[in-house]
Amino acid sequence: MKQPRKLAKWFVLLLLLHGIIAAAGFFAPYDPVEQDRERPYLPPMSIHLMDAHGHFHFRPFFYPLKLREGSFDQYEENTTSAIPLLLFSNASSYHLLGFLPARLHLFGANGARIYLLGSDAYGRDQLSRILYGGQVSLLAGLLGAGVTLLLGALIGMAAGYYGGWRDELLMRIAELFLALPWLYLLFALRAFLPLAVSPFDSFLLVVVVIGMVGWARPARLVRGVVLSVKERDFVRAARGFGASDLYLLRRHILPETAGVILTQATILVPQFVLAEMTLSFLGLGVPEPLSSWGNLLASLQQYNVLVSYWWMYLPALAIVPFFLGYLRLASALQQSTVAYKIDEKDLWNPS
């Protein structure tokens, strides 16, 4: 009883987090590529309830920041004008989930831009960029994991079920894939592609690449499960009754691998999100001005950003709840499938 509840808890948490990222347009106050050239590297603003004179306000407000005279990145609060924070405000238009035109934002302000997590080198809102960047990174992770698992399951089942030289061949290929220096191959691959790749194409490229790289490990795991399942009595019995290979695989063997595949999925998604971040960090992901968690962190390659603007690290923190969620889900899943297995065994061995 305890395991399923734990499972559900993490699942709901992840669903919520993904929902926020999917509806980035609503949660983000601004367009992520909009530049505010007067405010580069603006530190995160603070929300006040108490004004400069010590008066309490029920509506949260903030003071706009202005550049200190003669400086490039030193700001001071302009305490003469308090700007109230507006909830559910109408501002710039966006497409919710990519197709629903909308103008409603969770929060916003009139008269000045609000930067809850600061701004980057071009004065773009860091919060909006993190939310929109999550769409790219998470989608790449999810799609990549989907491609990988599909390939892994198909190849693993084929190898495990048919055995013999097919098994040998497929598993040697899998080992080859595990041994290849992927990052360098990727650089080489990029050199062959046309110079200017559209953002959508480069996103697809990233998904295909990380999907192609990862299939070997799940394929080996699935093969292992299939190898043991195909010798089990109920499979033999079904085969004795004249069931076809396809039927056996679909009806009896695939369901047995579900536990492994699900657990692999929850492990692979965060892994692939990280892979996308690595690629983008190295400049192989989606191009500017679009954001992804990887290229948001790429600015940290510069020493001066590293030591001067701490809020540029925040995209790295964004992935923490996701990773935690996925890994907890994975362990809960593993425990519950193990428990389920024991139950099954008890059924067959009533002693």
Added chain:
Amino acid sequence: MRKQRSYSRRCVITLSLILACASTIALPTLGSPLPQQTNQKEELLSLPGEVGHSGGRLVVSLRSEPKSLNPLTAADATSREVIGAMQSDLVHINRATQLTEPALAKSWKISPDGLQYTLTLRQGLRFSDGHPLDADDVLFTFRVYLDEAVHATQRDQLIVGGKPITVSKVDAQTLVFQFAKPDGVEERLFDGFAILPRHLLEKPYQEGKLGQIWTTAAQPSEWAGLGPFRLKEYVAGQKLVLERNPYYWKTDSKGNRLPYLDELVFLFVPSADAQVLRFQSGETDIISRLSAENFSVLGRQPRGYSMSDAGPGLEYNFLFFNLNDLGEKSSADLARKQKWFRDVRFRQAISAAVDREAIVRLVYQGRGAPLWGPVTPGNRRWVNSSIPHSPRSLERARSLLKEAGFSWSTASNGESALLDPEGRPIEFSILTSSSNADRTKMATLIQDDLKQLGMHVQVVPLEFRSLIDRVTQTKEYDACLLGLASFDADPTPDLNVWLSSGGTHLWNPSQSHPATPWEAEIDRLMEQQLSTPGYDQRKKLYDRVQEILAENQPMIFLASPDILVGAKNSIANFHHAVLEPYVLWNVEQLYFRNNAETPGR
């Protein structure tokens, strides 16, 4: 006399013996009897400035290893910087005043027709190995520079009016340079031509091996120069150590022989950030070629050093389009885009839409100057200040585009897209060097500027070498963002950029004949200024070149960064310059104020 001569012969024998085992220690002590032998008065150059005391070791970091120590073949900035501290020229350009000064030649005379230069050498000059210098060394030097088989990088500069200059010796101290046509640069020509030791290089030259010697693997005994420092040790991948040249021909105002420093060490530090960290920790004494970001990081909490901003240098950054005539080789896609690029109104519109102030503020943190022409405000003598500094104007850009037949359509998502006269959307990509964060940043800003005109621009950061390959060889690109920096303020070093036949005429290099009337006019003006004596006349001609460039916008000039440097407070006589080398140009005068405090460490 006779006695002395036999002594000197014996001396040479012992010298060569000792050279084989321990050259660096042997040289100064053995060199001392030589001056008495020639019995010549030494004509040293006395420099004004703070009088210091000798000793100490200065450590400087270099971004890359010098490719060669051979002044004939060295082309990269790092090699030039290192060689600059080891070699001397006949006439030198003072990097601070940007004017010429006597160097190895104590005086020069130009004939009224501008065809004959008579140079008089200082007396008693010696190479760093103690060997005396005379007019034959200079004759040899220019013979070598002019020899096509040597492939000297600066050979072009010695071809004036289509003919190589001829050099002849009048006596041991006097030389005559004969020109086919007057040369507008006049005596500035001699800057950078290191005088070579004939006694060491004659043999390799005869054997045709001049290109292979004086590599970074050269031994100190094989090497001699006339600069303030001489070769001591080269550790590949780590450092180059130079030591004081005891025969250097300059003194301070009190008559003490320069340089003050005992050693000059160049550390090879591969990245700009690593250079900053080394300087911050006190491992290096001077830092130059700083980005504005790193400059502000260093300036925040200076520990025993101070930072200074020398103002805009000579580097100009620009955006240019592929205007090459590719004929049948061209892809249909590029040919269509070139139709826009060739329209001067299109280029003018882009220039009007670019926010140069934002580039200076966001990329250079305000430490730079916006540009409307190729000559930066740092080049005070040559900048044409009458070129209009038109502020950013999207209206002007739009009206120029409309005039050229472009129109706008409103897409489904509410954004307007620019269409060409044939109704196709304007899309192109801008190449930038992936190793240069500043230029990538500029391209990102321009991308956003042009989006407001409805153009769809992609920024493509590319590794520098493949970028240059695309621009000059395969010519497969739409637009490119680059920067150039000339090493002299004079327009002549930039000849290769502005002449339509030049290899660095980036938008359409190495043309057989000028593709457009305005390129033909620039060719004519540049050739004319080259052979016109007198600054005023040449300035008029070059001003016109700048006007044509600003009008036709083959390059959309963007901004010029300030020269940013830093030095330890204990270093005296430190002056920055906007000409290369920005900091070590007066290295012979640098000294450490407080010698008790172990300098440089």
